[in-house]
């Protein structure tokens with residue numbers, strides 16, 4: 312149960328400077344400043360409010376420009392690091408942070424740190440890039456990150472030493488769960504040493520698995536790209552007698568991409584996600600359901616998130632540099648096992664297997680995600696300039712807010728098998744709710 316104090320955002324100290332000219336003019340013209348007491352309810356259901364007094368209710372700070380800031384822009388160096396797997400919109404976020412810091416706040420220097428947290432370990436020898444409005448002007452047209460990325464954290468003390476050596480005042484960490492845990496550790500070390508360095512995160516995960524935010528940037532783009540694969544699989548399935556289109560989509564521990572693609576394409580017959588266990592065998596299993604679909608309409612499409620059915624196809628037990636356990640290949644497992652069963656029963660079938668893999672996350676952001684990234688970058692800069700730290704920006708109940716990093720990294724967000732998203736997947740596919748019992 313979240314308490315009001317859990318939502319407190321740490322700050323480096325009092326704000327001694329007026330926001331500079333352009334920030335001031337824009338804030339005034341665009342509808343004014345956001346004051347520190349402008350907050351929204353963390354939970355907005357009637358049940359959460361029942362019987363509570365205002366002071367008991369957990370509230371989240373609204374993001375946006377403040378009249379007074381902590382850092383003197385003329386003497387401030389910002390740095391941006393992109394960590395973890397790629398995600399559509401990374402370049403949009405970089406661009407937005409650079410434009411906001413340099414053009415709006417007139418910050419003197421912005422560095423782009425190369426290859427994730429490796430950049431803060433001198434042993435790798437990655438030199439930072441100077442980022443200017445000119446150098447980032449067109450980067451949002453491209454997927455990936457101009458800074459490069461890497462998985463895994465580096466020694467925290469070494470990273471803080473590097474921040475000090477490079478005279479970095481504000482570190483923007485664009486990364487997922489593991490990277491934000493790294494950002495939190497950096498923030499705590501900075502605090503322990505009594506340094507004046509702000510660490511502000513922009514949550515990044517195509518899996519959409521960060522807690523407490525409405526959604527992460529790049530997720531919409533990723534599942535839009537995934538739809539192409541699903542639609543392709545459906546066309547292939549329809550083009551053959553007893554055609555089966557099978558698509559494996561990213562989604563390590565959370566099936567949001569599979570659900571999003573299933574709803575948007577509305578062609579899938581069966582969707583398998585990590586949160587909902589299933590069997591291949593038996594009346595209630597995937598194989599019999601598939602046969603029912605084939606006999607009803609002559610073809611079928613299956614979407615499997617990569618983390619689905621891990622009790623059926625164990626991985627090799629190894630972990631990646633972020634500490635994520637390698638998954639067993641559910642796509643190949645289904646292809647082989649379903650094929651074997653059809654063959655054993657002498658049923659003619661045509662299975663086409665599509666694994667779009669990295670294609671869905673290396674594309675440029677869609678227009679909607681681009682706008683989202685632009686706002687997230689700006690919100691991160693507004694927060695950091697006030698000396699806020701140990702926090703991430705994101706949307707909650709559709710409003711841009713500040714959330715403490717420790718809160719969003721407490722676990723991973725999952726598709727709720729009893730919630731509305733999974734329910735609409737069941738409605739759209741018509742697949743029985745048996746998968747999940």
Ligand code: F6P
Pocket residue numbers: 395396397462487516517518561562563617631672
């Ligand atoms: O970041 C999330 C994700 O895209 C997962 O869906 C996927 O399992 C993983 O990253 C793959 O990343 P990589 O192969 O780059 O480590």
